[in-house]
Structures are given as structure tokens and as C-alpha cells.
Amino acid sequence: MKLALIGFGQAGGKIVDEFLAYDEAIDGGFVETAIAVNSATTDLHGLERIPKRNRVLIGQARVKGHGVGADNELGAEVTEEDISEVQGAIDRIPIHEIDAFLIVAGMGGGTGSGGAPVLATHLKRIYTQPVFGLGVLPATDEGGIYTLNAARSFQTFVREVDNLLVFDNEVWRDAGETVAGGYDRINKEIVERFGLLFAAGEVHHDDHVAESVVDSSEIINTLEGGVSTIGYARETVDNADDGLLSTFRETETFDEGTATNRMTSLVRKATLGRLTLPCDVASADRGLVVSTGPPEHLNRKGVERGRQWLEDETGSMEIRGGDYPRPNQDEVGAIVLLSGVTDVPRIDQLQQVAIEAQDTTEMVQARAEEDLTSLVDTGGELDALF
Ligand SMILES: Nc1nc2c(ncn2[C@@H]2O[C@H](COP(=O)(O)OP(=O)(O)OP(=O)(O)O)[C@@H](O)[C@H]2O)c(=O)[nH]1
Structure with a gap:
């Protein structure tokens, strides 16, 4: 199955880089084009295999190449504002050669988590090929903001793509590993699984017994919707x-x-x-x-x-x-x-966190408004002074 891979944010870019290495190592032929999109210049520089001209910096006017700092609303905004920059790279994809788009993003940060769903909506509006997402969930100890970002991003991403393939960092991490070393290993696990699946649809039928070989339409039909x-x-x-x-x-x-x-x-x-x-x-x-x-x-x-x-x-x-x-x-x-899996405890947990966070935010906002009112309300004492 021929894919246009778009890595959004740091995790997305690193995983797409790793997909390129894997595709080459197994002679898979499933990557037609690889693109990276990020609001942080250093992340784009750190990539090894994605061609330089396919690395797109967004949000420069707003964040000056420093990233959006886990603010996924800002991530979504800068993507909308700079979608034409991303389109510039997409225009170079030999579009009739690809079977699908795959947008890869870590869902806990700001750029990928906010921007990936915006890009999915954009691509679906323009192209007839399916748009799939590969979303990486944060580990539970990364902190509240990451969980909240993931909960919000999940809801939008799953709605905008034809299918959301999910990988949960939480269940794949090993105790005692450094974060960087851990991600390298985890990224290899990711590309091996998803890469083998996509490469399976790339075997040419005349090489082998035709009827039993998986083809890309079987993968696409299985990925008809949901998670x-x-x-x-x-x-x-x-x-x-x-x-x-x-x-x-x-x-x-x-x-x-x-x-x-x-x-x-x-x-x-x-x-x-x-x-x-x-x-x-x-x-x-x-x-x-x-x-x-x-x-x-x-x-x-x-x-x-x-x-x-x-x-x-x-x-x-x-x-x-x-x-x-x-x-x-x-x-x-x-x-x-x-x-199309529906009984997923981790997603239920994420949604619960999002609901609780929403309630807490409303409570905090209400309390802040009350506090502000009581702060400026001096019971007429100030008025008397003037
Ligand atoms: N599997 C995997 N997960 C990663 C990797 N790097 C980061 N993550 C996860 O992805 C989430 C998002 O992080 P980033 O991709 O760095 O964030 P970003 O999209 O670049 O957004 P900002 O840095 O906030 O601008 C984190 O919470 C981690 O759970 C990686 O190399 N592999």
C-alpha cells in the first residue's frame, strides 16, 4: 500500500523518519512521500531521513520557531493559519500514486495534537484518497496537560480521519529506561507493526500465489472507520x-x-x-x-x-x-x-479526565470571577473616598 506519510510535531516527525528507515531495510516500498510539519525549528533539524525540502515550519509569525509549548489550541491555530505552507509540500506528492495519507502525531503535546486533526480535515476536503491517522497516546505520568491534550485531540482526530490507528506509550514503556532511549525502542516497535501491515499490501501478485496475498484494498476496507x-x-x-x-x-x-x-x-x-x-x-x-x-x-x-x-x-x-x-x-x-474497536479502557479513562478537567476549569473560572468581584468590591468604601 503506497502512503504519503506526514509526521506532525516532534513525535510524528521522528516516527515518520523511522518508517523511512524501516521501509528501506525491508525493501517494503510502502512510503511514497514523507513530510514533516512542526512549529519548532530544532525538531525539524533533528530529523535524519525526511528530505529537507519536505520539512515544513509553521507558526513562525506567532512562535518564532520555538514550538507551541504543549498548547494544542495554539497548535491548531497556527496550522490553520499556515495550511498553505503545508499544502506546498503536499503539492509535490505524486497524488495518483498513493493509496492513502497517513498523518502521524503524538497526541499529548501541542503541535501534533492540535495540528493533525486540522490537516486531516483539510486533506479530506481536497483529495479522494482515505486519510488515516496514527495517534500516539502519552504515558500516564507525563502530567495532566498531556492527558488533557490527548483527550481533546483524540475526539477531534477520530472524527476527522477515516480511521485512527492508535499506539499507547503507557503500555509500551519499560521501567528504568531513559526517556530518549525508551522512545527509540518504542518507535521501532511502532514502525515494525504498522510498517509490516502497510508493506503487506505492496507485494506484487505475480511474484507469488496471487489469491492469498493481501492487497491494499483489503487493508483499506478493514480500516473503514473508527479506531x-x-x-x-x-x-x-x-x-x-x-x-x-x-x-x-x-x-x-x-x-x-x-x-x-x-x-x-x-x-x-x-x-x-x-x-x-x-x-x-x-x-x-x-x-x-x-x-x-x-x-x-x-x-x-x-x-x-x-x-x-x-x-x-x-x-x-x-x-x-x-x-x-x-x-x-x-x-x-x-x-x-x-x-472499529469500541471497548477500550484507556480511551474511557482519557474521556473521564477530559470531563473532570472541563468541570474543574469551569469551577476555577467561576471562583476566579467571584474572587475578582470581591476584590474590587470594597462595600462602597472606595466610592465614598471619591
Ligand atoms: N512513541 C513516541 N512518543 C513520543 C516521542 N516523542 C514524544 N512522544 C509523545 O508525544 C507526545 C507529544 O510530544 P511532542 O511530539 O514532542 O509534541 P509536539 O507535537 O511537537 O508539540 P509541542 O512540543 O508542544 O510543540 C508526548 O507527550 C509523548 O507522549 C517519540 O519519539 N516516540
Whole structure:
């Protein structure tokens, strides 16, 4: 699946940079164009792979290249004001070559959290391609403002995009890691999961058995609306170079059964293990199971059993399945995309925080007004003086 990737804010830019590295490393071919948008000059300079001319600075008149300091209303405003700057970079995308846009942003800050939904609205107004979002939720100890930004941004972002793919930093961080080191590792986890999914839709059919290979329309149809999460599990296998392949063939009957069971259990592990956004699997509306690895290990029966199992788990009739053959790999894996999920404790928690913050803000404002009134109200004593 060919994507125009737009990284918004610091997290967004770094993750898109990492997507470029991954796409190159696996020879995936899913990144058509990569763009970074930010209100902070240093963040744009810090990027490694996104071409310099695709790095767009917004809000210069207002914040002079210093970022919006976690003020996501300001982030939204400067994006609206400078949308033509962003459009300048988008105009260079070979638009008929792409299947979709993907806007990547950390939702806890100011620039990405405020600007990404504004850009999504803009793109949807102009282009016919789907506009997807990849939103990163802040860890819970980052502080109230980050949670509040994420709660607000989530509500708008999910409304403006065709599907919001979510990754929760909270469930992926490791105790004892430095913040910077932690993000590097987490970003690799992000691009591996989402990158494998998008690359799966880029395999050319004539290279492999056509009917079982996933294509981009299957990914797009699964991402029809709402919120999505991804699970991934993998296992090392004998590398299928020529010598090993003949051994594999000689013991085919035995290996058939092993490969079937392996694939079925990988689908279960991917679904029941750590998802990018933990949720109740039964609440998913649609799903896509992708098996990946050397073609001779991509066992049809195993994938089909895994797919059926997921149908049972979700009670959904819309579970698609397919392969992403990767010759000469020493791993087989299963990617499970769950889409239209509704039972997500973290989102409920975010929304609760937003409601409470709204109430508190109203209370604080009311109290401040009262205090101000009583401060200036001197019971007529001042009036008497004049
Ligand atoms: N996974 C991941 N999350 C990150 C990374 N950097 C920041 N974050 C998360 O993203 C949130 C937003 O941070 P930034 O992207 O730095 O914010 P911004 O959009 O640039 O906005 P301002 O800095 O306020 O102008 C933070 O609360 C973190 O949770 C990163 O490299 N990887």
C-alpha cells in the first residue's frame, strides 16, 4: 500500500523518519512521500531521513520557531493559519500514486495534537484518497496537560480521519529506561507493526500465489472507520535457502502439521498479547490477519484456522486474511489488525479526565470571577473616598 506519510510535531516527525528507515531495510516500498510539519525549528533539524525540502515550519509569525509549548489550541491555530505552507509540500506528492495519507502525531503535546486533526480535515476536503491517522497516546505520568491534550485531540482526530490507528506509550514503556532511549525502542516497535501491515499490501501478485496475498484494498476496507489496534507475534524458523528447502520438502507431511499449528497459535498470540492499544477483542467490528515469512512457511490451513478463530473471538463476519510472503527470512509472524474497536479502557479513562478537567476549569473560572468581584468590591468604601 503506497502512503504519503506526514509526521506532525516532534513525535510524528521522528516516527515518520523511522518508517523511512524501516521501509528501506525491508525493501517494503510502502512510503511514497514523507513530510514533516512542526512549529519548532530544532525538531525539524533533528530529523535524519525526511528530505529537507519536505520539512515544513509553521507558526513562525506567532512562535518564532520555538514550538507551541504543549498548547494544542495554539497548535491548531497556527496550522490553520499556515495550511498553505503545508499544502506546498503536499503539492509535490505524486497524488495518483498513493493509496492513502497517513498523518502521524503524538497526541499529548501541542503541535501534533492540535495540528493533525486540522490537516486531516483539510486533506479530506481536497483529495479522494482515505486519510488515516496514527495517534500516539502519552504515558500516564507525563502530567495532566498531556492527558488533557490527548483527550481533546483524540475526539477531534477520530472524527476527522477515516480511521485512527492508535499506539499507547503507557503500555509500551519499560521501567528504568531513559526517556530518549525508551522512545527509540518504542518507535521501532511502532514502525515494525504498522510498517509490516502497510508493506503487506505492496507485494506484487505475480511474484507469488496471487489469491492469498493481501492487497491494499483489503487493508483499506478493514480500516473503514473508527479506531484500530494491532497485535503481532513471531517465531524463528529454519531459513528457507535452497538446501533447507529440500529438507523441508522431504519432511513435508510432518512440517505441514507443525506449520499449521504454528500459524494458528501465532494468530492467537498476536491477538491476545500486547496490542498497540489494549482493548476488548470482542468489541472489534472488523479484522485482518496477515501471515508473514518465507512463502513455504505460510501455511494456508493455519492462516484460515487463525482467521476463523478470530471470527469466533470477535463475533464479526468481516475478518479478512492473507499473506505477506518474505523470502529468505528466518521468522514467521502474524499481524492482526482489529478495527472499529469500541471497548477500550484507556480511551474511557482519557474521556473521564477530559470531563473532570472541563468541570474543574469551569469551577476555577467561576471562583476566579467571584474572587475578582470581591476584590474590587470594597462595600462602597472606595466610592465614598471619591
Ligand atoms: N512513541 C513516541 N512518543 C513520543 C516521542 N516523542 C514524544 N512522544 C509523545 O508525544 C507526545 C507529544 O510530544 P511532542 O511530539 O514532542 O509534541 P509536539 O507535537 O511537537 O508539540 P509541542 O512540543 O508542544 O510543540 C508526548 O507527550 C509523548 O507522549 C517519540 O519519539 N516516540
